[in-house]
Amino acid sequence: MMSLNSHQKQLIFDYCIGLTSAKETAEAAHLISSNKEASELYIKLKTPLAPLDSLKPESCPDDLAEQTVWRLNNLARSSRTRLHELLAAEQSRAKTIKTSLWFSIGRRLAMAAVFVIVGGAAITTLNLITKVARQKSWQQMCQMQLSNIWRGMNDYSADNDGKLPAVATAEGSPWWKVGCPGQENHSNTRHMWLLVKGNYVKPADFVCQATKDTQISQFDPSKSKDLCDFPSRKFVTYSFRLMPPKAESVSNLSTQRVLMSDLNPLFEKLPQDYSKSLTLTPDEVQLNANSANHNRRGQNVLFGDGRVEFVGSRRLGPARDDIFTLQNTNVYRGCEVPANESDAFLAP
16 A cells, blocks of 8 residues: 555545545545545544534635734834844943853844744745735635526526526627627627526626625616616626527536536737727637636636536647637627637637
């Protein structure tokens, strides 16, 4: 039996506290069942954590990390102040000081300097840990939101004879014009708006918390019945699968391999003036970048069976299909559609 390496130990720890993806969960479960050392480690970790299973998971409040950093900054500042006081006190003393006393003072000052350096290093380390923890929290909140949207789609389908939310779309309609007034046949978000309009999904679930968008707090859900689309791009920071015209009537969620994900990186900057046309030729950076929602580390993807996975690559499946681009398309004008259902294209 091979001894566990650091990666495997970390995997089991993450599995015990519920921070693993679906793939990592399966890997951890297999490791625990096939390795005695892993099984023993799992039991040792899980036993003291068992009481936490009855608690409802909550996201880390933003101000908690900020308050902690603020307190450490104050501690570092007080250490520096103490060092300055020591220096000032020694400078004000008479110059006739014995060599041994100078040595003692030097040691005290050196210790004070060490405290300042250690305090600064601790703050830097804590800032990094806090940043990682907050990103992980946002990533999990994003996954919960996508799961809420999937449940909303299922509830909508159950209330509408098994049909998924769909709206009429004129051929050649520009799917990028979200909230365009007076042009109901535009945008690829109007069918998802039906979930908001019918109270199946909360408006806030369509804004990834990692984007730090404050516009969602200004949105009045009571006005949703008077609208046919999200008011603007600020209120929806995800991308949804654009189906071929002949596939709009598909009513089985599980047949769709990919449904939606974090915002498509190709279309982060779109014309604000909808009277202008869109012509986009992606460069190498855009063709390889992950979504900006999570600092380019990857994107949460919602699959038709309800799974939500955070993936570090935008090319999924055996065919390595790029979910953010259309096959055989180099220039985008915002009205293209996939040639077939095998081309999963998530449009903004």
